[in-house]
Amino acid sequence: MTQQHSDLASELESLEVKLAYQEDTIESLNQTVIAQQDQIDRLEQKVRAMLDKLKSIEEPEMPSAGQIELPPHY
Template sequence: MTNNSMKDALESLEIKLAYQEDTIEMLNLTIIQQQDKINKIEEVLRKMADKIKSMPSSEGHINEQVELPPHY
């Protein structure tokens, strides 16, 4: 390899490395954003589960003579 072709090869590798570093940084930011969304969704789900658990159970209050609406 000549000196010129080595410089070209090195420059090409440096360009590829710069693109890879940029891509890795973008992927990292995307992962951070996704984790934030997951955390928010988990919090909402936890609140919903707590709310459902705190609702009174209808099992003990079943009316055996439930009247159907007139259109049945």
């Protein structure tokens, strides 16, 4: 094999190694994004549940100014 062929083979091998690392990095990032989306979905569900619970709680009726009974003075 000539020097030129050897250099090309070495460069090709280097590119293949880089590609393998990039594919691994992309897969790792993809798994991270999937996990984060799952977490976002769970948090959104919890927030909706909390909002629904808050809406279901009745607010106590506040008496109007004319209906307020003053405490007796001693």
